Amino acid sequence: MVIGCSAGGFSLMFDILLSLPAEFPLAVVVIIHRSRKHKSSMEALLQKRTKVTVKLADGHEQMKTSVVYFAPTDYHLLLEPNGTFTLDCSEPLFFCRPAIDVTFESVSDVCKDKVIGLLLSGANQDGANGLAYIEANGGLAVVQDPSSAEVDVMPSSAIGTCKNPLVLNNSDIFELVSQITALKRTLN
Amino acid sequence: MSDFVHTISFDDLVEITKLIRNVYGFDFVGYSQASLKRRVTRIMQLNNLSLFEIRSRLTNDSAFFDQFLTEVTVNVTEMFRDPGFFKVLRNEVFPYLASFQRIKVWNAGCSSGEELYSFAILLEEQGLYSRSFLYGTDINTRVLSKAKKGIYELSRMKQYSENFIATGSAHSLSDFYTAKYEAATISNKLKKNILFSVHNLVSDGVFNEFQMISCRNVLIYFDVELQERVIQLFYDSLCMLGFLCLGSKETLRSNEMAKRFRVVSKTENIYQKIA
Numbered sequence: 001m002v003i004g005c006s007a008g009g010f011s012l013m014f015d016i017l018l019s020l021p022a023e024f025p026l027a028v029v030v031i032i033h034r035s036r037k038h039k040s041s042m043e044a045l046l047q048k049r050t051k052v053t054v055k056l057a058d059g060h061e062q063m064k065t066s067v068v069y070f071a072p073t074d075y076h077l078l079l080e081p082n083g084t085f086t087l088d089c090s091e092p093l094f095f096c097r098p099a100i101d102v103t104f105e106s107v108s109d110v111c112k113d114k115v116i117g118l119l120l121s122g123a124n125q126d127g128a129n130g131l132a133y134i135e136a137n138g139g140l141a142v143v144q145d146p147s148s149a150e151v152d153v154m155p156s157s158a159i160g161t162c163k164n165p166l167v168l169n170n171s172d173i174f175e176l177v178s179q180i181t182a183l184k185r186t187l188n
Numbered sequence: 189m190s191d192f193v194h195t196i197s198f199d200d201l202v203e204i205t206k207l208i209r210n211v212y213g214f215d216f217v218g219y220s221q222a223s224l225k226r227r228v229t230r231i232m233q234l235n236n237l238s239l240f241e242i243r244s245r246l247t248n249d250s251a252f253f254d255q256f257l258t259e260v261t262v263n264v265t266e267m268f269r270d271p272g273f274f275k276v277l278r279n280e281v282f283p284y285l286a287s288f289q290r291i292k293v294w295n296a297g298c299s300s301g302e303e304l305y306s307f308a309i310l311l312e313e314q315g316l317y318s319r320s321f322l323y324g325t326d327i328n329t330r331v332l333s334k335a336k337k338g339i340y341e342l343s344r345m346k347q348y349s350e351n352f353i354a355t356g357s358a359h360s361l362s363d364f365y366t367a368k369y370e371a372a373t374i375s376n377k378l379k380k381n382i383l384f385s386v387h388n389l390v391s392d393g394v395f396n397e398f399q400m401i402s403c404r405n406v407l408i409y410f411d412v413e414l415q416e417r418v419i420q421l422f423y424d425s426l427c428m429l430g431f432l433c434l435g436s437k438e439t440l441r442s443n444e445m446a447k448r449f450r451v452v453s454k455t456e457n458i459y460q461k462i463a
């Protein structure tokens with residue numbers, strides 16, 4: 001599962017991560033826009049309260065289920081065909097590095113129809129193309145309902161770009177996430 | 189990249205990599221597949237080329253390959269990128285470098301030269317430049333010719349000046365370049381002891397002995413095996429007690445190598461060869 005969020009989306013993203021059970025059956029990759037000038041301790045703060053492991057993604061690190069990976073500031077985050085991460089310092093996209101589009105597309109290239117892309121509140125169009133790409137590769141494209149987003153530019157442009165995205169309000173997003181765990185339990 | 193027409197699979201990428209190796213002798217085998225795929229897709233989009241077309245252009249058109257080589261690797265760079273790194277360099281590495289009679293610096297994967305000129309400025313500032321010599325190398329001839337000119341967009345200097353201030357310098361960056369129209373030209377006195385030339389980290393070997401080697405944001409694109417080979421090359425090219433500087437996301441991972449270096453700065457990934 002890949003999550004992209006920016007202005008106005010942080011607190012919902014926190015709550016989603018806090019809701020994940022320790023044995024959450026997917027790996028979670030989170031791309032947020034934040035300034036490189038400030039050292040952020042977001043991951044450490046979250047880790048204290050979440051049941052899943054939360055960390056910054058390292059280059060060459062193997063992606064694993066039940067772990068939440070944040071893209072480090074000032075690098076794009078890519079996924080290799082062998083399931084390891086690569087950090088990439090190429091040009092920013094929409095003035096953003098990490099950019100949501102870059103990671104959404106890269107994860108989709110590798111995981112194809114086994115990807116859930118979730119795009120939350122934000123003030124630019126980053127993420128829209130990436131989410132459409134996930135959708136075209138057979139993955140599930142989920143967008144926060146613009147009317148429940150604090151800043152609706154990002155979800156609205158994704159809805160404009162994707163063919164048939166799943167548009168969910170906040171409580172339905174939590175429902176979806178808990179269904180993922182439940183479904184996995186049933187399959188086992 | 190919502191354009192789904194100009195795209196390739198990882199299998200196609202392997203084919204292209206083989207083709208390039210056979211025709212031009214450049215080996216991209218140990219490079220990040222995810223990054224290469226992104227770059228090749230971008231080249232196809234910009235030039236409106238199908239997979240078939242890009243393969244035939246690569247086979248038959250060496251001028252196109254030149255352009256391809258420029259685009260397929262990531263050349264993004266800045267002056268004084270990661271100011272914290274340059275601060276540690278000034279405060280903890282340069283006092284040590286000062287004890288060497290001659291200071292030879294190798295900036296591997298120097299791109300268009302911004303990083304190398306940053307070193308030159310720092311050495312000049314510390315009164316060490318006159319006994320230093322700096323080598324900048326890259327695989328990409330286009331970025332190297334930009335590096336030799338040492339002319340950068342004036343609009344970028346604002347960010348670079350902020351970086352420079354953040355390194356804790358008492359100087360102003362404008363002491364080291366002249367501004368004319370939209371261009372900032374690095375002072376000639378800083379270009380005296382500098383040489384830019386082609387060197388491929390994958391296929392070329394040791395060419396000198398250095399007191400300091402800096403290779404930043406190059407190894408992030410290499411797989412573990414290639415990374416280790418290149419680190420060995422750096423080890424072999426360093427004098428005893430010489431310094432190795434890596435990028436902010438690059439560390440000495442192998443235990444074998446870690447034993448031969450002392451960690452000077454854990455956060456900035458600066459090492460000193462001790463065995």
Ligand SMILES: C[S@@+](CC[C@H](N)C(=O)[O-])C[C@H]1O[C@@H](n2cnc3c(N)ncnc32)[C@H](O)[C@@H]1O
Nearest residue numbers: 261262265297299326327328388389390404405
């Ligand atoms: C992202 S830039 C890094 C520039 C600078 N060191 C910095 O950190 O700002 C990476 C550079 O490595 C060069 N490069 C890639 N493969 C190389 C190789 N095999 N040998 C030498 N240079 C290489 C690329 O051409 C590019 O200019």
